[in-house]
Amino acid sequence: MIESAVHENIKVILLTPSPDLSVDLFKSDNELEKYARQIRRLLKENGIGLADSYQSFKMKAVAGDMLVHYLSQGNHPNHKGIY
Numbered sequence: 533m534i535e536s537a538v539h540e541n542i543k544v545i546l547l548t549p550s551p552d553l554s555v556d557l558f559k560s561d562n563e564l565e566k567y568a569r570q571i572r573r574l575l576k577e578n579g580i581g582l583a584d585s586y587q588s589f590k591m592k593a594v595a596g597d598m599l600v601h602y603l604s605q606g607n608h609p610n611h612k613g614i615y
Contacts, residue, residue, distance in 0.1 A: 534578050544578070546571045548586035552607035553600060557593050585609070 537544045548568040555562050568586040575582045593599055602613030 534574065534580060538578060538580065543581065545581035545583055546575055547583045548572070550585050550607055550609050550613070551589040551593070551599050551603070553603065554606060557590050557599075589613070 534544055548571050549564045551557055552564060555564050564586060572582065589599060602609060604610035
């Protein structure tokens with residue numbers, strides 16, 4: 533799908549996953565980290581764009597922010613989580 537879009541000169545921007553409160557973001561082998569790494573690999577291979585929401589949320593968690601304040605449900609960003 534990425535190759536087809538690029539071939540047609542369609543801009544592609546991939547999005548890493550938003551956090552899930554049931555996943556420990558501090559574990560480097562968690563399932564969301566694996567997906568984020570795969571998406572980052574695809575952008576490098578295809579020269580496309582990235583919106584890295586996973587990294588943004590992870591940085592908030594590392595800084596001590598409680599992610600629950602940025603989510604409307606366990607894994608859906610709310611208004612604060614979009615900005």
